[in-house]
Amino acid sequence: MQVLVTGGAGYIGSHTVQKLLDAGYGVVVYDNITTGFREAIPTGAELVMGDVRDKLMLSRVMKDKKISAVVHFAAKLIVPESVEKPLDYYENNTAGVLTLAQACIENGVKKVVFSSTAAVYGDASVSGLITEQSPTGPLNPYGQSKLMSENVLRDCEAPHGLKSVCLRYFNVAGASVSGNNGQRTKNATHLIKVASEAACGKRESVGIFGTDYSTPDGTGVRDYIHVEDLADLHVLALKYLSDGGSSQIFNCGYGRGFSVRDVIDTVRKVSGVNFKVIEQPRRAGDAAQLVADSSKIRKAFAWTPKYDNLELICRTAYEWEKR
Ligand SMILES: NC(=O)c1ccc[n+]([C@@H]2O[C@H](COP(=O)([O-])OP(=O)(O)OC[C@H]3O[C@@H](n4cnc5c(N)ncnc54)[C@H](O)[C@@H]3O)[C@@H](O)[C@H]2O)c1
Secondary structure (H helix, E strand, O other): OEEEEEOOOOHHHHHHHHHHHHOOOEEEEEEOOOOOOHHHOOOOOEEEEOOOOOHHHHHHHHHHOOOOEEEEOOOOOOHHHHHHOHHHHHHHHHHHHHHHHHHHHHOOOOEEEEEEEHHHHOOOOOOOOEOOOOOOOOOOHHHHHHHHHHHHHHHHHHHHOOEEEEEEEOEEEOOOOOOOOOOOOOOOOOHHHHHHHHHOOOOOEEEEEOOOOOOOOOOOEEOEEEHHHHHHHHHHHHHHHHOOOOOEEEEEOOOOOEEHHHHHHHHHHHHOOOOEEEEEOOOOOOOOEEOEOOHHHHHHOOOOOOOOOHHHHHHHHHHHHHO
Protein backbone atom coordinates (compact mmCIF):
# COMPACT_ATOMS: atom_id res chain seq x y z
CA MET A 1 0.00 0.00 0.00
CA GLN A 2 1.26 3.45 -0.95
CA VAL A 3 0.75 6.00 1.82
CA LEU A 4 0.99 9.77 1.42
CA VAL A 5 2.42 11.35 4.55
CA THR A 6 1.86 15.10 4.60
CA GLY A 7 4.28 16.82 6.96
CA GLY A 8 6.48 13.72 6.89
CA ALA A 9 9.63 15.87 7.15
CA GLY A 10 8.50 17.12 10.55
CA TYR A 11 9.12 15.79 14.02
CA ILE A 12 6.25 13.33 14.50
CA GLY A 13 5.81 12.74 10.78
CA SER A 14 9.40 11.57 10.23
CA HIS A 15 9.24 9.13 13.18
CA THR A 16 5.98 7.76 11.77
CA VAL A 17 7.45 7.41 8.27
CA GLN A 18 10.10 5.13 9.73
CA LYS A 19 7.45 2.97 11.42
CA LEU A 20 5.41 2.79 8.21
CA LEU A 21 8.48 1.72 6.22
CA ASP A 22 9.29 -0.89 8.89
CA ALA A 23 5.72 -2.20 8.55
CA GLY A 24 6.17 -2.63 4.78
CA TYR A 25 4.25 0.40 3.44
CA GLY A 26 5.48 2.46 0.49
CA VAL A 27 5.76 6.07 1.66
CA VAL A 28 5.56 9.34 -0.25
CA VAL A 29 6.27 12.37 1.94
CA TYR A 30 4.46 15.53 0.86
CA ASP A 31 5.88 18.58 2.61
CA ASN A 32 6.60 22.25 1.96
CA ILE A 33 9.61 22.16 4.33
CA THR A 34 8.52 25.24 6.27
CA THR A 35 9.18 23.74 9.69
CA GLY A 36 10.34 20.31 8.52
CA PHE A 37 13.77 19.09 7.40
CA ARG A 38 14.77 17.02 4.38
CA GLU A 39 17.38 15.21 6.44
CA ALA A 40 14.70 14.01 8.87
CA ILE A 41 13.02 11.91 6.17
CA PRO A 42 14.05 8.28 6.60
CA THR A 43 15.81 6.46 3.77
CA GLY A 44 13.30 4.60 1.67
CA ALA A 45 10.65 7.32 1.57
CA GLU A 46 10.28 9.61 -1.42
CA LEU A 47 9.88 13.39 -0.93
CA VAL A 48 7.53 15.47 -3.05
CA MET A 49 7.82 19.18 -2.26
CA GLY A 50 4.35 20.66 -2.16
CA ASP A 51 1.77 22.47 -0.11
CA VAL A 52 -1.40 20.84 1.16
CA ARG A 53 -3.39 23.89 0.10
CA ASP A 54 -2.41 23.22 -3.53
CA LYS A 55 -5.21 20.91 -4.62
CA LEU A 56 -4.01 20.40 -8.19
CA MET A 57 -0.60 19.28 -7.06
CA LEU A 58 -1.96 17.09 -4.26
CA SER A 59 -4.40 15.46 -6.62
CA ARG A 60 -1.70 14.81 -9.21
CA VAL A 61 0.58 13.22 -6.61
CA MET A 62 -2.21 10.98 -5.31
CA LYS A 63 -2.93 9.82 -8.84
CA ASP A 64 0.65 9.42 -10.07
CA LYS A 65 1.85 7.63 -6.93
CA LYS A 66 -1.25 5.41 -6.67
CA ILE A 67 -1.92 6.57 -3.12
CA SER A 68 -4.50 4.60 -1.16
CA ALA A 69 -4.26 6.23 2.28
CA VAL A 70 -3.11 9.52 3.79
CA VAL A 71 -1.53 10.28 7.13
CA HIS A 72 -1.96 14.02 7.56
CA PHE A 73 0.53 15.80 9.83
CA ALA A 74 1.13 19.03 7.91
CA ALA A 75 0.08 21.97 10.06
CA LYS A 76 1.18 24.98 12.03
CA LEU A 77 1.20 24.28 15.76
CA ILE A 78 2.45 27.11 17.94
CA VAL A 79 -0.36 28.09 20.32
CA PRO A 80 0.78 31.68 21.13
CA GLU A 81 1.41 32.33 17.43
CA SER A 82 -2.11 31.13 16.64
CA VAL A 83 -3.49 33.70 19.09
CA GLU A 84 -1.61 36.45 17.24
CA LYS A 85 -2.19 35.17 13.70
CA PRO A 86 -5.45 33.19 13.75
CA LEU A 87 -6.08 33.41 10.03
CA ASP A 88 -2.75 31.75 9.24
CA TYR A 89 -3.89 28.80 11.33
CA TYR A 90 -7.36 28.52 9.82
CA GLU A 91 -5.82 28.81 6.38
CA ASN A 92 -2.98 26.33 6.78
CA ASN A 93 -4.68 23.84 9.07
CA THR A 94 -8.41 23.95 8.38
CA ALA A 95 -8.36 24.98 4.72
CA GLY A 96 -5.49 22.49 4.30
CA VAL A 97 -7.73 19.64 5.49
CA LEU A 98 -10.53 20.83 3.23
CA THR A 99 -8.23 20.69 0.21
CA LEU A 100 -6.86 17.34 1.28
CA ALA A 101 -10.37 15.89 1.65
CA GLN A 102 -11.32 17.18 -1.79
CA ALA A 103 -8.23 15.63 -3.36
CA CYS A 104 -8.90 12.31 -1.56
CA ILE A 105 -12.49 12.22 -2.77
CA GLU A 106 -11.47 13.04 -6.36
CA ASN A 107 -8.90 10.25 -6.36
CA GLY A 108 -10.84 7.53 -4.54
CA VAL A 109 -8.59 7.69 -1.45
CA LYS A 110 -10.84 6.50 1.38
CA LYS A 111 -8.57 6.39 4.41
CA VAL A 112 -7.16 9.34 6.36
CA VAL A 113 -5.32 9.36 9.67
CA PHE A 114 -5.36 12.89 11.04
CA SER A 115 -3.14 14.62 13.63
CA SER A 116 -5.48 16.30 16.04
CA THR A 117 -4.69 17.61 19.47
CA ALA A 118 -5.74 17.79 23.11
CA ALA A 119 -6.03 21.55 22.51
CA VAL A 120 -9.55 20.86 21.17
CA TYR A 121 -10.69 20.28 24.77
CA GLY A 122 -9.76 23.63 26.24
CA ASP A 123 -10.01 23.60 30.02
CA ALA A 124 -13.02 21.29 30.13
CA SER A 125 -11.72 18.68 32.54
CA VAL A 126 -9.45 20.47 34.95
CA SER A 127 -9.82 17.92 37.70
CA GLY A 128 -9.93 14.58 35.94
CA LEU A 129 -8.96 12.57 32.91
CA ILE A 130 -10.27 13.72 29.54
CA THR A 131 -12.27 11.20 27.52
CA GLU A 132 -13.20 11.56 23.87
CA GLN A 133 -16.69 12.50 25.12
CA SER A 134 -15.45 15.37 27.27
CA PRO A 135 -16.75 18.70 26.00
CA THR A 136 -14.62 20.43 23.41
CA GLY A 137 -13.94 24.15 23.72
CA PRO A 138 -10.59 25.20 22.30
CA LEU A 139 -8.94 28.09 24.13
CA ASN A 140 -6.98 29.20 21.09
CA PRO A 141 -7.23 29.34 17.27
CA TYR A 142 -4.79 26.42 16.92
CA GLY A 143 -7.16 24.08 18.81
CA GLN A 144 -10.12 25.55 16.98
CA SER A 145 -8.46 25.01 13.58
CA LYS A 146 -7.98 21.32 14.47
CA LEU A 147 -11.53 20.85 15.79
CA MET A 148 -12.90 22.34 12.58
CA SER A 149 -10.67 19.97 10.61
CA GLU A 150 -12.03 16.98 12.54
CA ASN A 151 -15.55 18.13 11.67
CA VAL A 152 -14.70 18.47 7.98
CA LEU A 153 -13.45 14.88 7.95
CA ARG A 154 -16.43 13.61 9.97
CA ASP A 155 -18.89 15.18 7.53
CA CYS A 156 -17.19 13.57 4.52
CA GLU A 157 -17.81 10.02 5.70
CA ALA A 158 -21.52 9.59 4.92
CA PRO A 159 -21.67 11.24 1.49
CA HIS A 160 -18.21 10.31 0.20
CA GLY A 161 -17.16 7.19 2.11
CA LEU A 162 -14.02 8.94 3.37
CA LYS A 163 -13.07 7.19 6.62
CA SER A 164 -10.86 8.91 9.13
CA VAL A 165 -9.14 8.29 12.41
CA CYS A 166 -8.52 11.53 14.29
CA LEU A 167 -5.75 11.07 16.83
CA ARG A 168 -5.89 13.71 19.55
CA TYR A 169 -2.29 13.86 20.70
CA PHE A 170 -1.49 15.09 24.17
CA ASN A 171 2.10 16.38 24.60
CA VAL A 172 4.48 14.62 22.27
CA ALA A 173 8.11 14.45 23.34
CA GLY A 174 11.34 12.44 23.28
CA ALA A 175 13.47 11.10 20.46
CA SER A 176 13.90 7.71 18.83
CA VAL A 177 15.51 5.25 21.23
CA SER A 178 17.97 4.22 18.48
CA GLY A 179 19.29 7.81 18.53
CA ASN A 180 18.71 8.21 14.76
CA ASN A 181 15.97 10.80 14.88
CA GLY A 182 14.58 13.43 17.19
CA GLN A 183 13.04 16.86 17.28
CA ARG A 184 14.82 19.43 15.09
CA THR A 185 12.17 22.18 15.42
CA LYS A 186 13.67 25.68 15.40
CA ASN A 187 12.59 28.10 18.15
CA ALA A 188 10.65 25.27 19.74
CA THR A 189 8.10 25.98 22.44
CA HIS A 190 7.72 22.35 23.60
CA LEU A 191 8.83 22.14 27.23
CA ILE A 192 11.00 19.00 27.08
CA LYS A 193 12.76 20.22 23.94
CA VAL A 194 13.30 23.68 25.45
CA ALA A 195 14.62 22.24 28.72
CA SER A 196 16.94 19.88 26.79
CA GLU A 197 18.28 22.85 24.83
CA ALA A 198 18.89 24.72 28.10
CA ALA A 199 20.69 21.67 29.53
CA CYS A 200 22.93 21.66 26.45
CA GLY A 201 23.71 25.37 26.82
CA LYS A 202 21.72 26.36 23.71
CA ARG A 203 19.38 28.55 25.78
CA GLU A 204 20.11 30.63 28.84
CA SER A 205 16.99 29.62 30.74
CA VAL A 206 13.61 27.93 30.70
CA GLY A 207 10.42 29.88 31.34
CA ILE A 208 7.56 28.60 33.48
CA PHE A 209 4.43 30.31 32.21
CA GLY A 210 2.06 30.45 35.16
CA THR A 211 2.68 29.31 38.72
CA ASP A 212 -0.80 30.05 40.06
CA TYR A 213 -2.88 27.39 38.31
CA SER A 214 -5.15 25.21 40.44
CA THR A 215 -2.77 22.26 40.13
CA PRO A 216 -0.71 20.59 42.90
CA ASP A 217 2.35 22.81 42.40
CA GLY A 218 0.66 25.70 40.58
CA THR A 219 2.21 24.96 37.19
CA GLY A 220 0.48 23.47 34.15
CA VAL A 221 -0.01 19.70 34.06
CA ARG A 222 0.31 17.70 30.84
CA ASP A 223 0.34 14.09 29.65
CA TYR A 224 3.63 13.45 27.81
CA ILE A 225 3.66 10.66 25.21
CA HIS A 226 6.89 9.37 23.67
CA VAL A 227 7.10 10.06 19.93
CA GLU A 228 7.79 6.39 19.09
CA ASP A 229 4.66 5.20 20.91
CA LEU A 230 2.69 7.83 19.05
CA ALA A 231 4.23 6.82 15.71
CA ASP A 232 3.19 3.20 16.37
CA LEU A 233 -0.39 4.37 16.87
CA HIS A 234 -0.49 5.74 13.32
CA VAL A 235 0.49 2.35 11.90
CA LEU A 236 -2.20 0.73 14.04
CA ALA A 237 -4.75 3.34 12.90
CA LEU A 238 -4.02 2.60 9.24
CA LYS A 239 -4.42 -1.11 9.85
CA TYR A 240 -7.68 -0.45 11.69
CA LEU A 241 -9.06 1.48 8.69
CA SER A 242 -7.78 -1.13 6.23
CA ASP A 243 -9.58 -3.81 8.25
CA GLY A 244 -12.85 -1.91 7.74
CA GLY A 245 -12.90 0.12 10.97
CA SER A 246 -15.34 3.05 11.15
CA SER A 247 -14.31 6.68 11.58
CA GLN A 248 -13.23 7.35 15.14
CA ILE A 249 -11.61 9.90 17.40
CA PHE A 250 -9.00 8.65 19.86
CA ASN A 251 -7.03 10.29 22.65
CA CYS A 252 -3.30 9.58 22.50
CA GLY A 253 -1.62 9.87 25.86
CA TYR A 254 -0.65 7.68 28.79
CA GLY A 255 -3.21 8.94 31.32
CA ARG A 256 -0.65 10.39 33.72
CA GLY A 257 -0.01 14.08 34.27
CA PHE A 258 3.27 15.77 35.06
CA SER A 259 3.68 19.42 36.01
CA VAL A 260 6.11 21.84 34.40
CA ARG A 261 8.21 21.62 37.56
CA ASP A 262 8.22 17.79 37.39
CA VAL A 263 9.54 17.97 33.83
CA ILE A 264 12.21 20.55 34.65
CA ASP A 265 13.39 18.47 37.63
CA THR A 266 13.56 15.36 35.40
CA VAL A 267 15.57 17.05 32.64
CA ARG A 268 17.91 18.48 35.28
CA LYS A 269 18.31 14.97 36.72
CA VAL A 270 19.02 13.13 33.44
CA SER A 271 21.38 15.86 32.21
CA GLY A 272 23.05 16.67 35.51
CA VAL A 273 22.75 20.36 34.55
CA ASN A 274 21.06 22.81 36.90
CA PHE A 275 19.91 25.23 34.17
CA LYS A 276 18.22 28.51 35.07
CA VAL A 277 14.43 28.71 35.35
CA ILE A 278 12.43 31.95 35.14
CA GLU A 279 8.88 32.13 36.45
CA GLN A 280 6.60 34.22 34.27
CA PRO A 281 2.88 35.09 34.04
CA ARG A 282 0.42 32.73 32.36
CA ARG A 283 0.33 32.68 28.56
CA ALA A 284 -2.87 33.31 26.63
CA GLY A 285 -4.50 30.12 25.43
CA ASP A 286 -2.90 27.67 27.89
CA ALA A 287 -5.07 25.21 29.86
CA ALA A 288 -4.26 24.34 33.49
CA GLN A 289 -4.34 20.59 32.98
CA LEU A 290 -4.66 18.21 30.02
CA VAL A 291 -4.42 14.51 30.82
CA ALA A 292 -5.87 11.77 28.60
CA ASP A 293 -8.14 8.92 29.40
CA SER A 294 -6.55 6.63 26.83
CA SER A 295 -8.66 3.54 27.50
CA LYS A 296 -10.51 3.78 24.17
CA ILE A 297 -7.40 3.52 21.99
CA ARG A 298 -5.76 0.91 24.24
CA LYS A 299 -8.81 -1.30 23.78
CA ALA A 300 -9.54 -0.63 20.08
CA PHE A 301 -5.93 -1.23 18.95
CA ALA A 302 -4.91 -3.66 21.72
CA TRP A 303 -2.20 -1.07 22.37
CA THR A 304 0.27 -1.17 25.23
CA PRO A 305 2.72 1.73 25.30
CA LYS A 306 6.42 0.84 25.29
CA TYR A 307 7.88 4.08 26.61
CA ASP A 308 5.53 5.29 29.34
CA ASN A 309 8.33 6.72 31.46
CA LEU A 310 9.02 10.45 31.89
CA GLU A 311 12.68 9.88 32.66
CA LEU A 312 13.17 7.88 29.45
CA ILE A 313 11.30 10.51 27.43
CA CYS A 314 13.51 13.27 28.84
CA ARG A 315 16.69 11.22 28.48
CA THR A 316 16.10 10.43 24.78
CA ALA A 317 15.28 14.12 24.14
CA TYR A 318 18.41 15.29 25.96
CA GLU A 319 20.70 12.71 24.32
CA TRP A 320 19.36 13.73 20.89
CA GLU A 321 19.85 17.40 21.69
CA LYS A 322 23.46 16.78 22.75
CA ARG A 323 24.17 14.88 19.55
N1 LIG B 1 4.27 18.23 18.73
C1 LIG B 1 3.23 18.09 19.53
O1 LIG B 1 3.35 18.01 20.77
C2 LIG B 1 1.85 17.98 18.94
C3 LIG B 1 0.75 17.86 19.80
C4 LIG B 1 -0.53 17.74 19.26
C5 LIG B 1 -0.70 17.71 17.88
N2 LIG B 1 0.37 17.83 17.06
C6 LIG B 1 0.14 17.81 15.60
O2 LIG B 1 1.04 16.91 15.01
C7 LIG B 1 1.36 17.32 13.68
C8 LIG B 1 2.87 17.30 13.48
O3 LIG B 1 3.48 18.11 14.45
P1 LIG B 1 5.07 18.19 14.60
O4 LIG B 1 5.36 18.44 16.03
O5 LIG B 1 5.70 17.03 13.93
O6 LIG B 1 5.37 19.53 13.81
P2 LIG B 1 6.47 19.88 12.70
O7 LIG B 1 6.43 21.36 12.52
O8 LIG B 1 7.77 19.26 13.03
O9 LIG B 1 5.89 19.16 11.41
C9 LIG B 1 4.93 19.75 10.57
C10 LIG B 1 5.35 19.45 9.14
O10 LIG B 1 4.34 19.91 8.24
C11 LIG B 1 4.95 20.67 7.19
N3 LIG B 1 3.92 21.62 6.73
C12 LIG B 1 3.32 22.59 7.45
N4 LIG B 1 2.40 23.23 6.70
C13 LIG B 1 2.41 22.62 5.49
C14 LIG B 1 1.66 22.81 4.29
N5 LIG B 1 0.75 23.78 4.19
N6 LIG B 1 1.92 22.01 3.24
C15 LIG B 1 2.86 21.02 3.33
N7 LIG B 1 3.60 20.79 4.43
C16 LIG B 1 3.37 21.59 5.50
C17 LIG B 1 6.18 21.29 7.82
O11 LIG B 1 7.17 21.65 6.89
C18 LIG B 1 6.64 20.16 8.74
O12 LIG B 1 7.48 19.25 8.07
C19 LIG B 1 0.71 18.69 13.51
O13 LIG B 1 -0.50 18.53 12.79
C20 LIG B 1 0.42 19.13 14.93
O14 LIG B 1 -0.70 20.00 14.99
C21 LIG B 1 1.64 17.96 17.56
